[in-house]
Amino acid sequence: MTAPVTRRTVLAAGLALPVAAQTPGRAGVTVGFTLNARVLDGGEQIVSVTLGTARLGIDPASLTAGAFTVHAKAASPIPLAPDELIFSEYDVDRPVTAARLDRHGDIVLDLAHAEGQVGGGTLGYIANRGRNVRLDLTYTITQNTPLRGRHGRPISITAFTQGRLSNPEVDAFGHHVSGSGMKYRLFTPGERGRPLIVWLHGGGEGASLPDGYYDNETTLRANRGALGFATREAQRIFGGASVVAPQSTSFWMEDGPRFAPQIQEIIQDVVRRHAVDRRRIYVAGCSNGGYMSLKMTTTYPRLFAASVPVCGVVASLQPGGPRLITDAELAGITTPTWLVASRDDTTVPPEANTIHAHDLIPGSLMSLYDQVVWNGYRFNGHWSWIYLARNDPRAGGTRVWQWMARRRR
Template identity: 30%
Template sequence: MRRKTFSTIFTLGITAGLLAGCGSGESVDQQDSDQQEGVQSADAYAGVVKTSIYVKGYEGGPGVPKLIIELEDAVDSVDPSGWQVMTAGSERTVTDVYTSDENGNPQENSNFIAIDMETGFNDETFSVIGSPFTYNTTTSMNEWSPAYEVAIAAPSITIKDETYSLSITENAVNNRISPDTDLFAARGTFSGSYVSPLTDQEEEVTLSTAAYEPEGLAEGEANPLVIWLHGQGEGGTDPDIAILGNEVSALAKEEIQSYFKTDDVTGAYVLAVQAPTYWMDEGDGTNGNGSGISRYTEILMDTINDYVAAHPDVDTDRIYLGGCSNGGYMTMNMVIQYPEYFAAAYPVCEAYAYYEYERNSDGTYVKASEEATGTSAFLKTGRVWFTEEKLQAIKDLPIWFVQSADDPVVVPANYLLPTYQALVQAGAENTWVSYFETVEGTDSPGTTYMGHFSWIYLFNNQVTGVQDKAAIAASTDAEIFGFEPSNATGGGTAAATVGETTYTNIFEWLNAQSR
């Protein structure tokens, strides 16, 4: 439904087709009649200061499950019946309305009203309904929407014993409240001059950072550091995009934080680093295919070192690196380039290519013609990019991979499967894979996401089972490589066991790894 229609509703009253959050047993016609009479008989309140959107990270990206209206006057009471809301052109189902504090927490005698709304996933747009992000098809990146229009119609609020209606239309894109991003309160940038691996020219580069630093953690002397590297769609200069594009805030919340322990201290630092373009950018500003060296390799290492130097309580023997897709590529690229630095890696749907791909004379990649293949895919050669030298550099590093077998973006047979088989055939012992059939969600039960979204299992703390190493090492199948994907048992039927210790999930294992 478009804005013109909703504006008409404001003029004519609340119609049956947009009823939301009504709990009475009246007929729709009776509700409509009563609500129209209420809207018409109550004066519109003229003291609305602003409307803010409450932005939360979900499995499928950011959503807006709450709106917060600020008024000039304290509200005596609010009737939750008959409220209508649209956000970003989507009709929303209202579940509750109440007075609150400025952050949307229930509070009596307040100048704020909070509106709770249902939030689901839109399979057609691959985004949460009412998302504040817009996907830029030119850059293949997420951005804050240039406008986020909120339209609200309400029949009854009471202020100073007077009853008023509400009629609000506002662009609230810059009125954002997000406890998820607020967790990453330590913000910064790191800049330097580096030689591009593609052009061989020196360039100025800047990375953006956001860190979660648990209160009281610095009281310890040796605390773990968990680093997260975003995917293709979360590049830029605003780390909020990287935190909300995937549910990265889960790394800073109690369930996952509770696995990281140092003596009597619980918790870990979490550092999210954002590239201005793509981690797979080799120097021409475009997204590569994982068979080259990122232009951000050196500056990322310097950024991490800079953060560690500023936090002397970080245990340099317990620095853990992970990321998804582009960030999974960069995780592999970094541990190959700096194999002695990290204690463990946890790449998700990693895009570090096993094979090389055809290049043009300027070093950019050749693409297959759409006429010939129906796609603009890169052309794979028979040469191996994950060479014996790289294999030997990381085969003794603890690594736990995560991916779904139906990933259409980073096809496992070109990336994870041959890479992992090579590692276990080379004798890698503390190296694991959780391999799922499909990506099933929990935010919206029954939702099956695109297979590339396997980071959902990580952030939902569902990575528990691992694949059978012996079967993979012995396999001669060049398509499935001995893997047997499993949703029912957390990615595999075995458990990660190192020596005499068996780990229940990836985070318990990660906490135990030390350089």
């Protein structure tokens, strides 16, 4: 249920410079470039572009923010019907805030980016399908003024070739597919016998789209839910931990009882391959994944050392319909549980879901925020997973990551 906003990139040719700007110095220079991304709390954005200019010997004094223009176009990777609405497609110039050389001698163009900013995201949200998709990105770079080489010669780049999308946090998670066909991403710190954290995504990051679109990407790019546990701070708190993020073939609430064994299969495979400490397996998830976190602890009561469902669904999806998780199931949960939600969540109202679950789960903790605000920016009230990803929930002086790390099955 995440609203953001495959490495699907295409080649983009830069516009030629005026003849007067090309005639001196080296003509016909072509360079490749990399799109550098970062996952903000509201989703992934392209924050800079790196031009492969190391071989050209650029004089850094000749670099200015106005030396290049960066144009970005983002489009849906799958065909859409005329009446379908996708959020966060764009066709805009990206403001260049700074130009610099990195330690290799490549030019880095820093781009304006911020929470809620349109025109830099990597994901689009197809409204009627409730799904995020990786947008096809086409970046076009134009050099506006000649640069100088270290020996004073002018350098004009006449063509630019788009390369890969780089995000070190996301790229640290390997791509995998389970025996039953469920895709997942896995971060491992390289040590054996460590704990395992299972992150279960929201509805927006599932599959069940036309043309076989099942990307194994949006689970990490839509928010920092899984990435937070792979940060240096979290790894220090947990003493090093593997982090696994399965991706539903549709959405968890469609059929939790069917998905539970598939998730358990992934967990057991990771445990076996990486000698995970079986006493320290933790599960957390948001929205659809908050529901699935609770479902996993009702289905496998002896598997997890702790559970953190965020804005999880337990009530019926239809008025008067059966609960997704019954009161008896909630009352029977024995896994230590810490629930997180925001009072202004209109997508999954906390009273019938998080608060109701807290009232029934024996010994559970709950962090109930008034709204979702981080670094001065107010997010949609449904996005309370931001607080878990930032280790903000606390009880009795203990923060949620530390509480999780101390639990043993």
